[in-house]
Amino acid sequence: MSFALNLPKLSFAGVGAIEDAVAVLNQQPIKKVLIVTDKNLIKLGLLDKLTQELTSYSIEYVIYDEVTPNPTVTLVRNGLKKFQAEECDCFIAVGGGSPVDCAKAIRVVASNEGDICEFNGVGKVTNPGAFFIAINTTAGTAAEMTSNSVITDEENKVKMVIIDGKQIPDIAVNDPTLMTGLPANVTAATGMDALTHAIEAYVTPGAHTLTKPTALEAIRLISKWLPVAVDNGSDIEARDNLACAQFLAGMAFNSAGLGLVHSMAHQPGATHNLPHGVCNAILLPVVSKFNAETGPEPFRAVAEAMSGNTFDLNDKQAADLAIELICNLSVRVGIPSGFSELGVTERDFDGWIDKAMQDPCLPGNPRQPSPEEVMALYKQAL
Ligand SMILES: [Fe+2]
Incomplete structure (x- = not known):
């Protein structure tokens, strides 16, 4: 079987990316855009440049700003109603993972028969749907260029992961000027999420010649620029490099896969609502040690990329x-040293083990753990 590298049709990175993306949109035969975002981003003024550009081209738009962290089935259904009632035929998502994932899911149900719950899993989408621009405002998830969306089915208390290359936006936008207002703790957490994407995508057996170089470059850039951005959020060079780094990490993991760090990190994220990047950062050294016990070779390149030296x-x-x-x-970027600092106790682990073992990221890990080993790893991360 050949290797599939899944990417957006077009990506803009750097200052001016929004203007360039809207100029391309203006060449599309579209009538009205649904902008999917959250109220906080509007308050912070992060939509101003976009709406100015749309207005300058006389492109009609309407805003759906109800998205909250961990977007739900209800949000997707309501977004679909708005898309249809307003007779929209194009999507622009503005935000981190939540608005982008929500827009991906609304787009799926707008152009395919069935409720969003019917698309849970891999490869269930038939039609890619309306023209879609994803504008990223954080440097972590790479949701603006990946093929998956995570939607919470609040009725059945399940986090659905919809994985299909047809969800990849047509245009991915990374304009670092949208990221300068991110607080230091969010910068650190999202940056460590991107580092985890890059390292898991590099050490997985699913890594390929087409993904390894992007993973290593992401590791190098994050190691160099994350402390700079955490110290000075308005350093545009650092923001630009981190935006590119998380995109490169996305190029790697979207096609090569992830591993045990993510499968374990999803559990405290769900039960304690802890930031995804913080959970990954705490688990990354613990799981890397476990993986390196049976396969240390790929970690040499990780050390070289992180330090800029050979050894x-x-x-x-x-x-x-x-x-x-x-x-x-x-430590340098202020990540807590363990889960106990975040209110987690050993009693919480029992409910996490089975779910971590069933997580879709686990098969990508280079070493398959037993439930007892997962428990031991959680204990080390406490
Ligand atoms: Fe992640």
């Missing part, structure tokens, strides 16, 4: 160094 070390020593560098970066 006269054996594989085991190089892997140990990579794990030390990950821990150092976490």
Whole structure:
């Protein structure tokens, strides 16, 4: 079987990306745009440049700003009603993972028969749907260029993961000027999420010649620029490099897959509503150590990318160094050292093990753990 590299048709990165994306949109035969976002981003003025550009081209738009973190089935259904009632024929998502995922899901149900719950899983989407621009406002999830959306089915208390290349936006936009207002703790968490994407995508057996270089470059850029952006959020060079880094990490993991860090991190994220990037950052050194015990080789390149140096070390020593560098970066950007600092206790782990073992990210891990090993890893991360 060949390797599939899934990407948006077009991506704009850098200052001016929004203007360039709207100029392309203006060439499309569209009548009215549904902008999917949240109220906070409007308050922060992050839609101003977009709406000015749309107005300058006389492109009609209407805003759906109801999106909340962990978007729900109800939000998707309400968004569909608005899309249809307003007779829209195009989507622009503005935000991090939540608005972008919500827009992906609304677009699916706007152009395919059935309720959003019927699309849970892999490859269930038939029609890609309306023209779609995703404008990223954080440097972490890479949702603006990936093929999955995560929607909470609040009735059945299930986090659905809809995975289909047809969900990839037509245009991905990364304009660093939208990211300068992100607080330091969010910058740190989203940056460590992107680092986790890159490292998991590099060490997975699913890694390919087409994805390994982008993963390593993401690791290099995040190691260099994340501390700079955490110290000075308005450093546009740091923001630009981090936006590119998370996009590169997205290029890698969207096609190569993720691993045990994500499958374990999804559980405290769901039960304690902890930031996804923080959960990943806490688990990344613990799981990397576990993976390196049976396969240290790929961690040499991780250590080299993180430090910018090559080392006269054996594989085991190089892997140990990579794990030390990950821990150092976490401390440097202010990530908590363990889950106990976030209100988690050992009693919480029992409910997490089965779900972590069934998580769709687990098969991508280079070493398949037993439930007992997952429990031991959670304990190490406490
Ligand atoms: Fe992630």
